[in-house]
Amino acid sequence: xxxxxxxxxxxxxxxxxxxxxxxxxxxxxxxxxxxxxxxxxxxxxxxxxxxxxxxxxxxxxxxxxxxxxxxxxxxxxxxxxxxxxxxxxxxxxxxxxxxxxxxxxxxxxxxxxxxxxxxxxxxxxxxxxxxxxxxxxxxxxxxxxxxxxxxxxxxxxxxxxxxxxxxxxxxxxxxxxxxxxxxxxxxxxxxxxxxxxxxxxxxxxxxxxxxxxxxxxxxxxxxxxxxxxxxxxxxxxxxxxxxxxxxxxxxxxxxxxxxxxxxxxxxxxxxxxxxxxxxxxxxxxxxxxxxxxxxxxxxxxxxxxxxxxxxxxxxxxxxxxxxxxxxxxxxxxxxxxxxxxxxxxxxxxxxxxxxxxxxxxxxxxxxxxxxxxxxxxxxxxxxxxxxxxxxxxxxxxxxxxxxxxxxxxxxxxxxxxxxxxxxxxxxxxxxxxxxxxx
Numbered sequence: 317x318x319x320x321x322x323x324x325x326x327x328x329x330x331x332x333x334x335x336x337x338x339x340x341x342x343x344x345x346x347x348x349x350x351x352x353x354x355x356x357x358x359x360x361x362x363x364x365x366x367x368x369x370x371x372x373x374x375x376x377x378x379x380x381x382x383x384x385x386x387x388x389x390x391x392x393x394x395x396x397x398x399x400x401x402x403x404x405x406x407x408x409x410x411x412x413x414x415x416x417x418x419x420x421x422x423x424x425x426x427x428x429x430x431x432x433x434x435x436x437x438x439x440x441x442x443x444x445x446x447x448x449x450x451x452x453x454x455x456x457x458x459x460x461x462x463x464x465x466x467x468x469x470x471x472x473x474x475x476x477x478x479x480x481x482x483x484x485x486x487x488x489x490x491x492x493x494x495x496x497x498x499x500x501x502x503x504x505x506x507x508x509x510x511x512x513x514x515x516x517x518x519x520x521x522x523x524x525x526x527x528x529x530x531x532x533x534x535x536x537x538x539x540x541x542x543x544x545x546x547x548x549x550x551x552x553x554x555x556x557x558x559x560x561x562x563x564x565x566x567x568x569x570x571x572x573x574x575x576x577x578x579x580x581x582x583x584x585x586x587x588x589x590x591x592x593x594x595x596x597x598x599x600x601x602x603x604x605x606x607x608x609x610x611x612x613x614x615x616x617x618x619x620x621x622x623x624x625x626x627x628x629x630x631x632x633x634x635x636x637x638x639x640x641x642x643x644x645x646x647x648x649x650x651x652x653x654x655x656x657x658x659x660x661x662x663x664x665x666x667x668x669x670x671x672x673x674x675x676x677x678x679x680x681x682x683x684x685x686x687x688x689x690x691x692x693x694x695x696x697x698x699x700x701x702x703x704x705x706x707x708x709x710x711x712x713x714x715x716x717x718x719x720x721x722x723x724x725x726x727x728x729x730x731x732x733x734x735x736x737x738x739x740x741x742x743x744x745x746x747x748x749x750x751x752x753x754x
Contacts (some may be wrong), residue, residue, distance in 0.1 A: 317356045320369065324351040324378065329412050329714075331396045331742030333371075340372055341366035342343060345457050346390050348400055350378020352369070380404035385436070385470055390732050391466040393457035394471055402435055406736060410746040416713035420721040424748075425727035433596050434555050435739035440576065442472045443560040444480055444507045452484045452507060460558070462498045462639040475544055476509045479520055482538040485508050490531045497558060503527060506560040510585070513576040513595035520545045521587050523562050526554040536569050539734040547571035549587055563645050573648070578602065583629050584651040586644040592745075594737040601709070601745065602628050605682060608749035610632075612679030616701060618668045618694075619684045623649035623661065625709075627643045629682065630661045637678070638663040639671045669693040670702040680705045681751035689715030695722050706750040711737070716746055726750040 319327045322335035323349045333347030337357070343366065347353050355369040367599050371390070374381070384390070384398035393458075397405050399589040406429040413426045433436055445463045453466035465484075469477055489496060495502040506523040520539050530551060539545045542687050544621065545572035551562025565587055585591050592598050605625050607613060611632035615624050620638030629636045638661065646665045653661055662669050668683075669691060675681075681703040683690070688692050690698075690713060696705065706726060710716035720728075729751040737745040 416717040420717035427731040429734040446494040500556040512576040589645040604747040616678040684709040
């Protein structure tokens with residue numbers, strides 16, 4: 317492999333450092349603007365005319381470079397920007413959103429990014445992978461098969477690191493195998509940890525392949541001691557597909573769900589249901605959505621999940637209809653309504669593409685699709701509802717602006733608002749409000 321010295325000119329939208337080598341772009345992960353680095357060329361993409369390089373040494377650091385807190389930084393794929401001043405991260409994320417607007421021809425401006433009130437231990441969920449040789453941690457950046465063993469992690473909590481360590485020691489002591497991602501064999505696959513930051517809950521889901529779980533009681537005893545967990549679940553994924561979601565869930569000890577509190581509302585969260593990953597930023601996200609929705613007779617909450625937005629929209633609308641395809645999320649959403657005495661919200665289990673028939677007319681539609689964005693059929697369904705306002709929530713600036721460009725007859729009602737739900741990563745949450753063009 318060829319060793320080169322490079323000066324990093326900028327970051328691309330994935331957060332990779334960009335330099336020039338032999339007249340072509342070269343991408344260096346974990347390098348920052350202004351860095352002078354020693355790197356190793358590992359790949360040349362002839363079709364795209366670009367190089368991929370591996371960072372070997374920072375000869376001199378650029379503006380804002382700081383010492384990363386975690387010893388695994390640069391090896392584990394969990395964080396990209398621990399080595400960059402937080403204010404620089406926020407400015408970069410605003411630039412990423414501005415680029416998406418320009419790329420899709422959306423006429424609008426981008427507000428300053430709302431910072432996270434905490435940048436360490438901010439996540440409420442982590443899916444830690446287990447390797448065939450007993451490693452428990454996260455995959456290396458850009459790799460689907462290499463797992464980096466973690467002895468510390470500042471994303472979830474110190475207790476989560478204890479859970480990782482207890483699982484690793486259990487495997488070593490009892491000879492229970494992990495999972496081989498190449499040969500598709502083994503047993504233990506993931507440790508999924510979810511936390512209620514404002515309730516104290518910690519739900520541990522041990523995801524395995526099919527088969528007998530030897531010494532399960534012993535592992536549960538380890539995880540339930542010393543306040544490490546409030547619930548332990550055994551999830552079975554009998555397929556070779558590398559996912560941390562198990563449809564066969566077996567509650568073993570304690571609670572079979574997570575609870576989280578947002579303002580005065582307590583949410584029920586099924587193990588397979590999505591919940592916004594930064595609980596500390598959720599109140600501000602909800603505030604932006606409710607403010608953008610204004611109020612009226614009826615609101616539709618599409619891709620409603622466990623009902624995060626629906627329950628707060630219920631204070632501003634006579635009726636709220638949520639549409640969600642994941643039945644586990646609808647199950648949790650209905651329990652949350654019951655717990656909190658909310659009677660003007662109803663949920664429909666179904667795809668957004670059929671939303672028009674389920675919702676009827678609505679003054680406002682709130683959309684929070686998965687990262688790839690909306691299908692053209694889903695966009696047509698929203699248009700057929702003919703709302704006065706659309707509040708679009710997304711963690712993907714590119715797919716969001718692509719979709720907004722397809723909402724003909726609507727325009728941005730104000731600045732796009734980014735919120736930093738994901739410190740130390742290139743990712744950013746967005747809220748955009750659309751109104752019918754006059």
